[in-house]
Amino acid sequence: MYEIDPSRTDLVDEFRSNPGGPHSPELVLVVNRLRVMPVADKHVLVCTKRGKEWVLAKIPSERGAKMELFEGQVFDDYYKGVWEVFKRRWKTVTGRDVQ
């Protein structure tokens, strides 16, 4: 499986500047790697006002368990939220913060 090189800040910069894509072939590998992680404990967004507001959340490991919503992580722009999801998953997968 493709492993992300956490030193590739160029790919991070590319994503941040254009989170909606299309992405370069190598960034596609990064994005897909961040998407195929297990569902449990995955950071996601919850739309709380259609087209206007999104909240960062984390899917629990058990069915029926409460979703964790990060009340301080509320976004009025969808791609600002996606950027936060990207950073959180990058940390989960690589063990390092996005620089």
Added chain:
Amino acid sequence: MKKILGYCDNWSAIAGGTVQFKISTYGPDRYEAALVRVICGDNEPEHGIFKEEEIDAPLNGEHAGRLQPIDAGSYGVVPQSPAIDNLTSFTIQAWIFPTTPEKGEQAIVSNWRDDLAAGFALLIDDKGALTLRLADGEGKTSSVSTGKPLAERRWYLVSGSYDAATNEIAVCQKPIVETLERLEAADNTETAGGFASAGAPLMFAAFPAVLSNGKSASAKHFNGKIDRPQLLSGAIPAGDIVAAWDFAQGIGSDKFHDTGPNQLHGNTVNLPSRGCKGHNWSGNEQNWQHAPQEYGAIHFHDDDLYDAGWETDFTYHVPKDLKSGAYAIRLRAEDDETYVTFFVRPAKGTKTAKLAFLASTVTYMAYSNYHWLFHQRFSETTETLWTTLEKADVFLQEHNELGLSTYDTHSDGSGVRFASRLRPILNMAPKTPCWSFNADTHILGWLESQGIEYDVITDEDLHDEGASLLEPYSAVLTGTHPEYYTTPMLDGLRHYINGPGRLIYMGGNGFIWRCALSDQMPGVIELRRSEDGIRYRDEEPGEYYLELTGEYGGLWRRLGMPPQSVVGVGTIACGFDSSGYYQRTEDSFSPRVDFIFDGIGKDEVIGDFGLLGDGASGSEIDATDPMMGTPVHTLIVARSEGHSANTLICPDEIGFHHAAMDGVQSPIVRADMTFFETPGGGAVFSVSSIAWAASLPHNNYDNNVSRVSGNVVQRFLEEQPFALPETTG
């Protein structure tokens, strides 16, 4: 998050009939209800096309709310009987196939009353081992366990017995010996603390419980299969048969039979799966009807649900003159809002418009309360997105009692085969993501914008009435994704278009899966995803036959009735990141289809815009295939281009995967817009794309997707028959 939910007893109300609404609040003690006609349910602010019409109705206004709980999880019940009540010594025995033995305590068979501390229960304990528990009716319970955890998904013969003469209780678990494993038998015997009959119904796969509203319910459900349970009047090896249940009898119903002398028949609750391989399945037969003796198992799940059983809050008497259409009760409680959608059709055998919109209610059921963003690890790479949940999704995650869709897996990992509409369905409503029902409201909004009169009829009506439902109409318009069809539905549609009927297939990935409805258990569809197809889960081998009808389940394509043989096209590819557009073909200049392109330029690109991937050809797209039965005189009037690298050929089109299966490289990834006439003077037009309808609202419904669609509707509503061309076929 969600504070109010509801559902109704009937999705297709006849003008002059009634609909009962059942509402639950989750906190608030008051709520507001309002009847609305759904015109366009897409409420994305940037789209600016949401539209509903408030309708005067007695139900409009404030109502008292309260919590209505749900008893989810399937089980079997045998009514209380003297033959069980009078037991002093007994043996209970069954074959079991536990699928989550480590999940915690779960009942295999219970005859138990907590309030009296009486009865017996054969169960899997919190260590995953078989246990027999007794209670003496005076507060003392005793139990004996094998102490050895049961293996997951292996068959065991299990038994528990009580001997009143010796006051001993015993349990035994014996696995079916597998050659590659060493599963061991285990047993144990203890001195009991006494036994008193519960004087209660006997339950399979659950303990009795009581809901917060006082209604009888179930708890501590068993996940897995139970086969041939029997009850004897003495401890092993003595005793006479009290009951010997044969779960192979009554498949397709909620009844099961006792072949013993007391005829202690019972019924299932919440639709456990039947027609399932038993402990003795040989593999020589795949059809439960041909070898019922090998299909004696019921597969129970702790998250099965059929009828939520809520009490009715109000009944709407549909006025006889109410316009046919899509309607909803809009419910508001504090800062939350929910819609309960239903449809109003004309009286049977009548019409109020020349055009019928066929609402894909069976498909809506298949997708009801889908959980794939929670259950499927690869859903993000399937859909090429970052999971973005709705408030409703969060509620579903936290409330398993609302049940699952046919795209999901049960908590034990097995595929979900049933989906019911007799429960709150959070995603079949306006203001939800534009998929299935809410995507179809792009078509309703377009019809309204063009002033085209239409009736709404539903899949369940078509299943019940066949072609006679359609025949009054000059033309029938499908939704964006009429994916699931029962045999009577497909027969009815084929009969209609074999005559003078005209069909506009306004979507993609249609007429794909055979599913089943049942008169005995209305309001639920059954699906077995046999063999292959676009699906998030496999079907259990050996269990490909539907229990409601006995039919072989799966793709209509695999059943010899491909969608290409019905509407000219069938699914070829899926891609959700961006959509393509259409270019006219040579066929489009045939005089036979002049009417389609009235006002469209010879080189005009069609549908290079839209709300779904910025193009009219996308999401799930269809193509012609003569090998699959596309009529020989079919005209491919436009073909799509511009598909993405994430638009991939669907599994049923792939014999062997390869490196050029995407929309950029593959020569076969395209949508074929088609037209053909039928011998009865009718015709079929197919757009072959789910995304098509999402392009209709572009530029305030003034665009070439709207024009092509309108041209077809206009001609299809004219009386002049279509003439079948000379063909070489």
